[in-house]
Amino acid sequence: MSDVAPTRARAIALAADDGGGRASAVEVRGLVKRYGELEAVRGIDFDVHAGETFGFLGPNGAGKSTTISMLCTLVRPDGGSARVAGHDVVAERDDVRRNIGLVFQDPTLDGYLSAAENLRFHAELYGVPKALVPARMQLVLEMVGLWERRDSLVSTYSGGMKRRLEIARGLLHAPRVLFLDEPTVGLDPQTRSSIWRYIEELKAAEEITIFLTTHYMDEAEHCDRIGIIDQGRVIALDTPEALKASVGKDRVQLQVDDADAAIAALRDRFALEATIAEGHVTVAVAGGEEFVPRLFAELGVPIRGVSVARPSLDDVFMSYTGTTIRDAEAAGGTDPMLAMMRGRR
Amino acid sequence: MATTSTAPASKVAPAPPPVRVVIPPGGLRADLRGIKVVWQRELIRFWRDRLRIVTSLFQPLIFLFVLGGGLSHIASGGTEGVDLRTFMFPGALAMAVLFTAMFSAASVVWDREYGFLREMLVAPVRRGSIVLGKCFGGATVASFQGILVMALAPLVGVPYAPLMILEVLALQLLLAFMITAFGVMAAVRITQMQAFMALMQMIVMPLLFLSGALFPLSGLPRWLAVLNRLDPLTYAVNPIRVAVFRQIDLTPAARAALLPGITWFGWQVPLAVQVLVVAAFALAMLQIAIWQFRRA
Numbered sequence: 001m002s003d004v005a006p007t008r009a010r011a012i013a014l015a016a017d018d019g020g021g022r023a024s025a026v027e028v029r030g031l032v033k034r035y036g037e038l039e040a041v042r043g044i045d046f047d048v049h050a051g052e053t054f055g056f057l058g059p060n061g062a063g064k065s066t067t068i069s070m071l072c073t074l075v076r077p078d079g080g081s082a083r084v085a086g087h088d089v090v091a092e093r094d095d096v097r098r099n100i101g102l103v104f105q106d107p108t109l110d111g112y113l114s115a116a117e118n119l120r121f122h123a124e125l126y127g128v129p130k131a132l133v134p135a136r137m138q139l140v141l142e143m144v145g146l147w148e149r150r151d152s153l154v155s156t157y158s159g160g161m162k163r164r165l166e167i168a169r170g171l172l173h174a175p176r177v178l179f180l181d182e183p184t185v186g187l188d189p190q191t192r193s194s195i196w197r198y199i200e201e202l203k204a205a206e207e208i209t210i211f212l213t214t215h216y217m218d219e220a221e222h223c224d225r226i227g228i229i230d231q232g233r234v235i236a237l238d239t240p241e242a243l244k245a246s247v248g249k250d251r252v253q254l255q256v257d258d259a260d261a262a263i264a265a266l267r268d269r270f271a272l273e274a275t276i277a278e279g280h281v282t283v284a285v286a287g288g289e290e291f292v293p294r295l296f297a298e299l300g301v302p303i304r305g306v307s308v309a310r311p312s313l314d315d316v317f318m319s320y321t322g323t324t325i326r327d328a329e330a331a332g333g334t335d336p337m338l339a340m341m342r343g344r345r
Numbered sequence: 346m347a348t349t350s351t352a353p354a355s356k357v358a359p360a361p362p363p364v365r366v367v368i369p370p371g372g373l374r375a376d377l378r379g380i381k382v383v384w385q386r387e388l389i390r391f392w393r394d395r396l397r398i399v400t401s402l403f404q405p406l407i408f409l410f411v412l413g414g415g416l417s418h419i420a421s422g423g424t425e426g427v428d429l430r431t432f433m434f435p436g437a438l439a440m441a442v443l444f445t446a447m448f449s450a451a452s453v454v455w456d457r458e459y460g461f462l463r464e465m466l467v468a469p470v471r472r473g474s475i476v477l478g479k480c481f482g483g484a485t486v487a488s489f490q491g492i493l494v495m496a497l498a499p500l501v502g503v504p505y506a507p508l509m510i511l512e513v514l515a516l517q518l519l520l521a522f523m524i525t526a527f528g529v530m531a532a533v534r535i536t537q538m539q540a541f542m543a544l545m546q547m548i549v550m551p552l553l554f555l556s557g558a559l560f561p562l563s564g565l566p567r568w569l570a571v572l573n574r575l576d577p578l579t580y581a582v583n584p585i586r587v588a589v590f591r592q593i594d595l596t597p598a599a600r601a602a603l604l605p606g607i608t609w610f611g612w613q614v615p616l617a618v619q620v621l622v623v624a625a626f627a628l629a630m631l632q633i634a635i636w637q638f639r640r641a
Contacts, residue, residue: 074467097469098370108460112390124382125468127369 025050025177025209026071030080033066040066042232043080048211048225050176053203055223056213057317059325063232064213065105068181071211072102085176098126101170101178105185107162111155115146115165118154119172126173140168143205144198160191167198171206178202180212184219196222215325217313226313230321240313247311247319250288252295253280255305262301269298277324284315379470380478387449387482391489401445401490405437408559409501423561425599430501432603435586436558438513439520439578441494442487443553446521447545449483450528454541457532473635476529480631483525484518491517504592512588519623520581524549526630533637556582563605574609577626580619583607587616 026048033041041063048054056064069075071084073093082089085099109118116137123133141147144164154162163183170178183199184192196219199210212223220226221240228236228243236243256262262281266274274283285291288308296303309315317325369375391397413430420429456462465475495513498505528545535541553559555569556578565573573579583606590604607614 072467094469095370097467102467104460104463106460108462108464110386110390110456110461110464111459112393113386117389121382121386122464122468124378125465125470127375127378127469129369 024048024083025052025085026054026211027083028067028071028080029082031067031070031077031082032079033063033070033075034078040232041070044229044232044234046227046234046237048177048209050209051207052224053199053210053212053222055220055226056211056229057215057217057220057226057313057325058213058229059215062229064229065181067229068179068211068213072100072179073097098173099176101173101175103163103166103170103178103180103183105182107166109154109162109165109169111153114151114153115141115157116150118165119169122169122172128173136172136174140171143171143201144168160187160194163187163191163195164198167195171202174206175208177209177211180210182213182215184214184216192219217317217325220313228317228320235320236316243316244311244313247284247315249284249286249311249315250291251282251309251311251315251318252285252288252291253277253282253307253309254295254303256281256301256303258301262299262303265299265301269300270294275322277318277327282318284319375469376471376474379468379474380481383465383475383478384482384485387452387479387486390452391449391482391486397448398490398493401448402441402493404444405440405494406497408440409433409437409497412559423602425596425602427593427595427599427603428502431503431593432561433559434498434501434503435589436556436582438491438494438517438585438589439556439558439582440553441490442517442521443524443549443578445487445490446483446524447528447549449479449486450525450532451538451541451545453479453529453532454535454538457536458538472638476526476631476635476638479529480522480525480634483528484522487521487525488514488517491521502593503589506592509588509592513585516581516585516588516620516623519620519627520578523577523581523623523627523630526627526634530630530634530637533634552576552578555579558582561603561605562607563602574607577623579607580622580626584616584619
């Protein structure tokens with residue numbers, strides 16, 4: 001990479017304080033958070049390796065935002081411990097803060113200031129050495145394609161531009177860990193993919209660990225490793241490939257008029273447990289394509305359509321939680337952290 | 346010339362060592378930086394918002410020229426020959442500061458609404474420095490408004506006297522600081538802009554009226570005199586009035602009627618003590634605001 005863009009690599013080469021080791025960027029041990037009666041995070045353990053892109057996947061209300069808030073020192077854990085960039089999130093709060101960049105779901109920019117002024121504010125608040133600020137600012141703004149617009153007031157920016165600016169700002173002080181809480185939520189597909197392009201470029205150029213949360217399965221594919229969180233527990237953690245391989249079965253979805261009869265027939269004739277997901281009778285089966293002809297021959301319930309899909313992260317999610325992420329959300333999970341933030345606004 | 350060899354184009358100078366971005370540890374310098382940058386932002390925003398500069402001026406001007414001008418005839422018996430507008434001028438100076446400082450504190454509510462508060466709360470600086478920056482910012486912009494009103498002095502028969510300008514400016518800074526701290530304290534708990542503005546109006550207007558900004562403190566009914574002594578604004582308005590009236594010729598009778606001073610159970614409170622009361626109040630408000638902010 002360095003020979004492709006030597007100046008950039010040089011300008012970004014970073015070194016936060018050397019207090020932490022190189023092994024784990026994030027270490028979580030038995031982390032707990034309660035909101036009254038509700039246990040939002042129920043004693044989770046995981047490590048994020050330095051330099052990897054780690055995705056935290058789960059429906060709204062699963063405890064993603066609460067966990068990320070604890071790692072960012074915004075919320076105090078009720079139990080367990082967490083170290084980020086080598087520092088304890090409770091005892092060494094400011095050391096953690098100096099070493100992380102944050103991009104929230106909700107905008108946190110000042111619309112009355114220009115992009116450059118927002119960045120200067122941030123640089124000064126974080127104590128980025130004065131001499132480095134102009135180069136660093138140009139670098140991060142060029143990275144997200146906003147250098148030309150740096151003197152425009154942020155209130156004139158579109159939603160996608162604001163999110164890009166937030167990412168640029170999160171990187172300004174050269175953090176060792178960048179936290180992205182739903183970085184693409186509410187953005188159009190084109191902007192979403194451009195955000196992912198910036199993240200990929202960033203990975204190529206900087207030595208940085210990225211910790212992100214998402215409930216878009218397709219986005220989780222960009223991650224080196226994924227942790228699936230559901231109802232406050234980490235229920236699976238591996239590379240996307242390994243997780244998909246662990247499912248081992250294809251997903252067959254049937255469009256039928258009588259779903260109950262179809263489920264009963266699948267149980268009786270094929271010994272398969274089917275569920276309803278996204279309005280379709282869904283069943284996981286090895287060798288899905290070969291299964292379809294048997295299905296038509298033996299099911300005995302009229303079928304209007306069939307689709308077969310290779311295991312996706314959706315299936316991974318489903319095999320671990322028994323529901324698809326969209327259905328889990330439709331069931332009305334409420335994230336207490338989110339609800340709290342909203343309540344306070 | 347043939348012996349001179351040109352350097353091969355491909356040869357590249359050794360790359361300079363990487364620019365290391367090392368974020369310095371926290372401590373006093375980080376906190377001072379935090380105060381400064383929050384203060385600067387308040388100034389930039391104020392300067393951008395020209396409409397706010399105009400609207401905040403509107404209220405004191407209305408009071409001074411419309412109310413003061415309109416009532417001057419019926420009031421002339423009680424002011425011992427002093428124009429009511431001249432009498433109300435120190436009150437207008439306090440008022441200009443009051444409303445601007447209140448709006449500055451309201452920015453905490455806006456900042457929460459638009460999320461910017463979080464950007465500040467997650468920074469590696471102490472929350473106290475953010476509160477201090479806000480209060481200094483509010484005090485600065487409010488004093489700027491105060492200067493604008495002060496520029497009207499000749500229109501109400503008060504000369505531009507350097508000493509008066511300095512004294513009034515210092516008092517305005519202190520008053521604005523107190524109001525901003527009070528507003529920030531309230532804004533931590535109140536998350537709705539409407540509720541905040543309503544509360545501020547509910548508290549600030551009575552405080553303003555009770556302070557004697559618009560009427561002399563002599564001959565008040567007893568209950569009003571008690572409320573007046575409890576109002577912290579009283580101790581800012583009176584010194585401003587003393588500073589202004591020092592510059593105009595007053596008959597002894599007018600001085601006695603318009604500048605009776607403040608008494609506590611018959612004891613004439615010295616000016617220095619009055620200023621101390623304001624300062625103590627400002628510090629108490631600041632302390633509570635910081636404490637609230639830490640818990641938020």
